[in-house]
Amino acid sequence: MSYGGDGLAGQQAVDTWHHQVKECFQANLMYFAVFSNVHIGKLRHLFGSAVPAFPPKFYLAMTKSMADERRSQLEQYLQNVTLDSNITNSDVFIGFFRKLQQDTFEIQTQRAFLDVYLADGSNIRLDIQTSDTAQRILEVTFCKMGLSRELLKYFSLFFFQDRDDGVLSVVKKVAEFELPYVSLQSMKELHCKLGIRKWYMDPSLDTRLMDCRASLNLLYMQAIQEVKRNWVKPTEGQMQELEFLQKNANKAKFLELIREMQFYGYVRLDPCICDYPEEGCSADIYVGNNEINCCIKLPTNQTKEVSFKINRLRSWQVTFLGATKDGEEDTLELRFEYNDSGTWQWIILYTKQAFLLSSCLKKMISEQMMKAAKEGQEMEIEMPESTKNSKKSSIQEKQVVHSGFISRKRFLVRPNEDDCVFEKIREEDL
DSSP, X not given: OOSSGGGGHHHHHHHHHHHHHGGGHHXXXXXXXXXXXXXXXXXXXXXXXXXXXXXXXOOSOOOHHHHHHHHHHHHHHHHHHTSSHHHHTSHHHHHHHHHHHHHHTTOOSOEEEEEEEOTTSOEEEEEEETTOOHHHHHHHHHHHHTOOGGGGGGEEEEEEEEOTTSOEEEEEEOOTTSOHHHHHHHTGGGTOEEEEEEOXXXXXXXXXXXXXXXXXXXXXXXXXXXXXXXXXXXXHHHHHHHHHHHHTTOHHHHHHHHTTSBTTTOEEOOOEEEOSSSTTEEEEEEEETTEEEEEEEOTTSOEEEEEEEGGGEEEEEEEEEEEOTTSSSEEEEEEEEEEXXXXXXXXXXXXXXXXHHHHHHHHHHHHHHHHXXXXXXXXXXXXXXXXXXXXXXXXXXXXXOEEEEEOOOSSOOOOOTTOOGGGGSOGGGO
16 A cells, blocks of 8 residues: 555544544434445455455444443444555546535535635636545636646545634645545635645745646645635744735745745644643644644743654544533544654644644655655665665654544543554554
8 A cells, every 4th residue: 555645544534434424423324334235345356355344233222321432332333444546546436435525514515616616716616526535626626727636646625714813724634535625615614725735845845846837836826825715834034025025926036035034834733722732731832844833832921832743753643522511613633753852752733723733744754755765766776785685674763653533422532652653553544
């Protein structure tokens, strides 16, 4: 199984399930179970034992706690069944998830219009079918913009909120098999828009897109947006240079200059709560360029900037903690195991964007591994045969990073030294 974008399918399936089905869960549970038995049979016919067993059913009327347990089991099932990219790319799986999304919100396949927004606020109106997947929507958008299909891997669709106070909030990355039209209907109260943004965490990858006018324009628009929304932190002198280049429409030089600036190419999360260096701290989080950068406000009102480097992070997990006391929304946390001065410790971030943050972490690791593999191939040409095996072993040891997803919980469970959940997850499962 390939490591990288396809490896996110399990997490994205659970995320999509969480956003769309939780409101209608009990009403659709019987349908889901019956239809799942049909799709499992088809999947097992194609993929054999690679398809996990479907969770057992309750035959009596369910209480609320039983429904919560069933929902947790289904979330875990989606996580497990989608570890194999061959399954998620199959017509059977896509057809199942399409039907689940449409039936949950009673949206039939029909012609519709869908707006895909660019970073400058303009939009491209697409004539689509309500059953079109995000991958299909992205392909059509690329076609309308004159972008080559070869550049698809550098971009993705996202749901975002463009708030009146000028804050840009990226809610989530859209899974390839997700139906954007249906998702937008299920997220109406969030006032989300569907937008296209670059999808890589290494700013140096910009150089691969500079020769195409359409992709250059996308990068330029997003860079200007991130400066305006305070995602990028130029100095006063750098800001003057950027304004000069923008005034003269020198896009290539603008992008070349902005790559040198703090937080360019990062994803900025909404302010959240963390337990580092002590519980109850608020934090502004930027993730990118192989780090999670946190500007932490301490209880003493002092601020502390901390950079958590990705190569010192061993594992992480996303957890549903259940509804808040007000009952408004479910709470999410992302906790990661980090080597701080030779000691491993768990650091917790309470954020609604936990899945987005997890996707960013996986993307950074994917890019690191591809870069290491490329460097390894180049070194093999120059290295003596006797040292190749030891070098390859060293690289593999550094690349073993695990992540996990923990199903919905109503309370916080702190892991202990005997917790072996990550030992059961292989690197290729990410």
